[in-house]
Amino acid sequence: xxxxxxxxxxxxxxxxxFDQVLTDLDxxxxxxxxxxTYAKAFDVYSNPLxxxxxxxxxxxxxxxxxxxxxxxxxxxxxxxxxxxxxGLLEVRNEQTIILxxxxxxxxxxxxxxxxxxxxQCGAPMQAIEETARKHGLTTGHGPQSLPMADMGGLVATRSxxxxxxxxxxxxxxIGGMEAVMPNGEVVRxxxxxxxxxxxxxxxxxxxxxxxxxxxxEITVKLFPFFPNDMWxxxxxxxxxxxxxxxxxxxxxxxxxxxVVRLYDKPDIDYNFGSVSLKDEEAFMFFVVEGPxxxxxxxxxxxHKMSIEHGxxxxxxxxxxxxxxxxxxxxxxxxxxxxxxxxRETKVYYATTEISAxxxxxxKIYDDVMANIPPKFENLVMIGGHVSHSYSSGTNIYFVYxxxxxxxxxxxxxxxxxxxxxxxxxxxxxxGGSVHHHGMxxxxxxxxxxxxxxxxxxxxxxxxxIDPNNIMNPGALVFKEDLI
Amino acid sequence: MFRILVCFKIVPDLDAxxxxxxxxxxxxxxxLSYARKILGVYDESALESALRLKDEFIIQGMExxxxxxxxxxxxxxxxxxxxxxxxxxxxxxLAFSEDIRFCPxxxxxxxxxxxxxEDRFDAVIFGQQASIGDNGQTHYxxxxxxxMPCLSNVSELSLVSNGxxxxxxxxxxxxxxxxxxxxxxxIGNAVHAYLRVPTLREKIAASNKIVEVLTLADIGLEQxxxxxxxxxxxxxxxxxxxxxxxxxxxxxTAEKAECLLLQYLKEVIHS
Numbered sequence: 001x002x003x004x005x006x007x008x009x010x011x012x013x014x015x016x017x018f019d020q021v022l023t024d025l026d027x028x029x030x031x032x033x034x035x036x037t038y039a040k041a042f043d044v045y046s047n048p049l050x051x052x053x054x055x056x057x058x059x060x061x062x063x064x065x066x067x068x069x070x071x072x073x074x075x076x077x078x079x080x081x082x083x084x085x086x087g088l089l090e091v092r093n094e095q096t097i098i099l100x101x102x103x104x105x106x107x108x109x110x111x112x113x114x115x116x117x118x119x120q121c122g123a124p125m126q127a128i129e130e131t132a133r134k135h136g137l138t139t140g141h142g143p144q145s146l147p148m149a150d151m152g153g154l155v156a157t158r159s160x161x162x163x164x165x166x167x168x169x170x171x172x173x174i175g176g177m178e179a180v181m182p183n184g185e186v187v188r189x190x191x192x193x194x195x196x197x198x199x200x201x202x203x204x205x206x207x208x209x210x211x212x213x214x215x216x217e218i219t220v221k222l223f224p225f226f227p228n229d230m231w232x233x234x235x236x237x238x239x240x241x242x243x244x245x246x247x248x249x250x251x252x253x254x255x256x257x258x259v260v261r262l263y264d265k266p267d268i269d270y271n272f273g274s275v276s277l278k279d280e281e282a283f284m285f286f287v288v289e290g291p292x293x294x295x296x297x298x299x300x301x302x303h304k305m306s307i308e309h310g311x312x313x314x315x316x317x318x319x320x321x322x323x324x325x326x327x328x329x330x331x332x333x334x335x336x337x338x339x340x341x342x343r344e345t346k347v348y349y350a351t352t353e354i355s356a357x358x359x360x361x362x363k364i365y366d367d368v369m370a371n372i373p374p375k376f377e378n379l380v381m382i383g384g385h386v387s388h389s390y391s392s393g394t395n396i397y398f399v400y401x402x403x404x405x406x407x408x409x410x411x412x413x414x415x416x417x418x419x420x421x422x423x424x425x426x427x428x429x430x431g432g433s434v435h436h437h438g439m440x441x442x443x444x445x446x447x448x449x450x451x452x453x454x455x456x457x458x459x460x461x462x463x464x465i466d467p468n469n470i471m472n473p474g475a476l477v478f479k480e481d482l483i
Numbered sequence: 484m485f486r487i488l489v490c491f492k493i494v495p496d497l498d499a500x501x502x503x504x505x506x507x508x509x510x511x512x513x514x515l516s517y518a519r520k521i522l523g524v525y526d527e528s529a530l531e532s533a534l535r536l537k538d539e540f541i542i543q544g545m546e547x548x549x550x551x552x553x554x555x556x557x558x559x560x561x562x563x564x565x566x567x568x569x570x571x572x573x574x575x576x577l578a579f580s581e582d583i584r585f586c587p588x589x590x591x592x593x594x595x596x597x598x599x600x601e602d603r604f605d606a607v608i609f610g611q612q613a614s615i616g617d618n619g620q621t622h623y624x625x626x627x628x629x630x631m632p633c634l635s636n637v638s639e640l641s642l643v644s645n646g647x648x649x650x651x652x653x654x655x656x657x658x659x660x661x662x663x664x665x666x667x668x669x670i671g672n673a674v675h676a677y678l679r680v681p682t683l684r685e686k687i688a689a690s691n692k693i694v695e696v697l698t699l700a701d702i703g704l705e706q707x708x709x710x711x712x713x714x715x716x717x718x719x720x721x722x723x724x725x726x727x728x729x730x731x732x733x734x735x736t737a738e739k740a741e742c743l744l745l746q747y748l749k750e751v752i753h754s
Contacts, residue, residue, distance in 0.1 A: 269561065272499075273518075273519025273520060273521075274499075274517040275517075320501070321499075324501035325499060325501070340677075341677060344675060345677050347680045377682065377684055379684075380680050380682055380683060381683060382683070
């Protein structure tokens with residue numbers, strides 16, 4: 001940092017206005033969002049505090065701030081909804097500011113004729129979806145963080161929603177976008193239906209985790225919405241292996257339910273408790289959307305194939321229950337009761353999502369369930385579910401609870417389990433150690449193995465776009481590789 | 484050996500019942516089949532209070548036995564077995580098919596009969612009240628039947644040299660007293676409200692333990708003598724607990740406060 005903190009704060013105030021620069025202790029402590037919530041419940045803050053929070057209200061302000069930071073070598077962590085789960089917003093160096101775009105929350109253009117909506121980075125996903133629904137449309141993007149997340153962060157983390165099997169993931173939904181480069185330069189990528197004009201530059205920013213620029217505006221697709229024609233069906237299958245096979249066969253046959261899920265007993269017991277399963281059994285369920293004729297036929301075929309795989313049909317009530325409560329986890333964030341629970345029980349719940357081909361996903365599931373518990377004597381539960389499937393494979397969303405030794409060691413204990421789990425995944429050729437949360441600063445240690453021989457290419461891109469390494473240091477690539 | 488009995492209920496998690504379910508009334512019932520089963524909130528505190536008491540006994544090198552007791556026929560093996568994992572010595576279920584959620588006298592009679600059949604219990608602990616039924620009477624009826632003193636709104640229990648010391652929350656403050664043995668305690672807003680969580684290893688270690696299932700005959704009761712007149716359902720509605728936020732945009736802090744006060748006074752006067 002080439003200026004003092006006091007000078008930097010003064011100059012930020014001149015750039016964006018006095019009221020838009022936060023330096024109070026509470027704001028700085030809350031700067032990292034919902035990271036290290038366990039330790040914070042005990043008032044333990046182990047990361048350095050940022051210099052300040054700069055709330056930007058326009059692309060121009062973002063540009064000015066980044067330009068200033070680039071010149072003065074001040075680290076910048078971009079932030080909108082702050083719902084990041086993988087340590088993405090963690091401050092690792094006290095010469096850091098958090099640049100917040102959540103005040104840029106407008107829906108700029110709702111274009112029904114061309115089925116797209118253009119929003120600023122701070123537009124809440126829930127508000128965008130509610131606006132779409134008023135027009136009988138949907139964005140199709142329903143991550144579990146829907147009540148909390150803003151569009152900018154959802155793009156930066158390459159997120160995926162609960163209805164992805166039909167609508168796609170965020171990268172399938174984006175039209176054009178605008179971003180600000182680390183040196184303050186504003187780039188706009190026009191919204192065209194498709195282009196064949198070289199590499200797709202949008203993908204420099206989608207999943208960039210705030211390390212290549214600040215996404216300021218996004219255009220996403222809209223889809224017709226048929227809420228009254230949804231088909232839902234729930235099935236109990238003998239075990240997870242059968243469930244994997246059933247889902248693989250349904251997806252590979254070309255059917256695209258919007259929701260395709262398979263829960264093991266520990267996961268459904270802890271998170272919903274809505275279906276009674278015997279020890280090895282699993283709960284498989286589907287939601288089908290689309291034009292009524294397509295939804296009806298797809299539902300019929302999904303039902304037929306589920307029964308053919310030995311599924312016991314239990315109706316749709318449990319699926320409706322899941323639809324109603326699927327985002328309840330968001331109520332726990334920032335809730336004083338959650339912090340009280342941490343202090344009283346010393347137990348922390350977390351998740352790690354991975355991906356693999358169909359043949360290897362089953363093996364990974366078995367390996368994790370067999371090999372992780374013996375390594376962690378403080379493990380309270382571990383389970384998992386399948387939530388996003390493709391013809392070539394699927395993801396597994398592992399869920400677990402750990403009894404923490406202390407708030408000071410909690411993050412390390414959490415990391416230990418995540419690393420052990422990722423090791424089980426990366427043993428396999430098609431094992432992907434991160435499916436949709438972004439590596440953040442937790443799983444970046446696996447960046448080299450995740451990208452293999454393409455990792456140096458990512459490092460070159462980072463060095464080229466952000467030569468001073470001011471953008472979210474510690475994310476995307478290993479800092480030692482930037483030296 | 485000091486013997487402690489904790490009486491608890493497993494209830495549906497009403498927070499997990501969706502808004503739509505409240506509208507679906509068939510035979511004046513709400514569909515709770517998909518609601519997760521949890522320990523009653525105050526019962527959870529009662530179980531943890533008993534465990535903390537046991538911890539103190541062990542530190543003092545004194546013998547203690549913890550028994551957890553519930554009534555019902557539903558499938559609740561998972562919840563019952565987990566009590567072994569947190570060091571309950573016995574878990575007893577009295578199989579009873581009738582719906583007695585609104586019959587505190589019947590429940591008290593069953594519990595009293597169980598206590599009487601056992602050698603003795605030095606402390607009988609309840610949660611203050613249940614989420615369904617919500618009568619807060621069961622511990623009183625039980626104490627009356629067993630001729631034991633009853634302390635309610637207990638926030639904490641601790642072991643002292645001459646017995647059990649209870650802290651009770653009252654309107655005038657916290658009453659701390661050493662109680663005679665045996666006594667009945669109803670745990671209200673406890674200092675430690677959450678039941679400790681066992682690790683997977685602790686669950687596996689306890690997996691071979693057996694839940695005792697008793698019948699009415701085992702405790703000297705007959706079904707006929709227990710059948711209680713069910714309360715009549717007059718009306719079923721969901722209380723609207725929506726909150727509203729009103730922003731007062733203009734004016735200084737003092738002006739805003741005055742505006743709020745005037746609004747509050749108006750509401751008070753009109754009500």
